[in-house]
Amino acid sequence: xxxxxxxxxxxxxxxxxxxxxxxxxxxxYPPEDHSDFALPPDVVFFCQPEGCVTASYRRTSQRDTxxxxxxxxxxxxxxxxxxxxxxFYRAIERRTTGSEPEVRRRRQKCLTLVSFCIISHHxxxxxxRDCLQILRRMLSTVQNHNRDKRHKRxxxxxxxxx
Numbered sequence: 001x002x003x004x005x006x007x008x009x010x011x012x013x014x015x016x017x018x019x020x021x022x023x024x025x026x027x028x029y030p031p032e033d034h035s036d037f038a039l040p041p042d043v044v045f046f047c048q049p050e051g052c053v054t055a056s057y058r059r060t061s062q063r064d065t066x067x068x069x070x071x072x073x074x075x076x077x078x079x080x081x082x083x084x085x086x087x088f089y090r091a092i093e094r095r096t097t098g099s100e101p102e103v104r105r106r107r108q109k110c111l112t113l114v115s116f117c118i119i120s121h122h123x124x125x126x127x128x129r130d131c132l133q134i135l136r137r138m139l140s141t142v143q144n145h146n147r148d149k150r151h152k153r154x155x156x157x158x159x160x161x162x
Contacts, residue, residue, distance in 0.1 A: 001122060003037060003081060005029040007161055008044045008115040009090075010052040019055075023048035023115070026161040037074070037081065039119065046070045047085050047115035054112045055089070064089055065136065067129050072119070084125055085117040086132040090139070090157070 007027040023044040033039055065088040072081045089111035116132045139157065 001124075002118055002120050002128075003034060004039050004117075004119040006039070006043060006047065006115070006117040006119065008047040008052075008117060009161075010054065010112060020051040020053055023052040023113075037079075037121075040072060043072070043083065043117070043119070046072070046083055047117050048087065048113060052113050054092075054110055056110050065133075067132070069125050079121070081119050081121050082123050082125070083117055083119050084128040084132065085115050086129065086136055087113060087115050088136050088140075090114045 005028070006025060008023050009026050010021045011024055011026065012021075025041075025044050028039060065086065067084070067086045070083040070085065072083060073079070074081075091109060092112050093109055116135055118128045118132060120128065139160070
């Protein structure tokens, strides 16, 4: 049913309160290409065409989520694969440089754009979108539930992306 599931975002956050970075493929399932269809490396630009945004809480909200569909057409066979993408903002803590007491005071909470994407040759757009929304809600629930336990909160994200 699914060809690939991709997680797209940025591995490093900028020190700026509002920055734009090139999106990166953080994780893909399966990790190997299918023999009949290799995952195009530029799929990250389909998921985040305007780049990976890191912004302060004031500029955006964790509730800002959108979804969309795109099509990937193979040149040789004209076979179409559909991309169903859910973009949302994930809360992160950005540390600024300085001594340890200064770093503790300067920790900034911000949001970074993340994309969950399903690539499939089946056009089951709403069903796939629902699956990605459930995955997003699971991540958000774990983050919000373990708000005071930073290492546990980031554990699920680490498991998803490494």
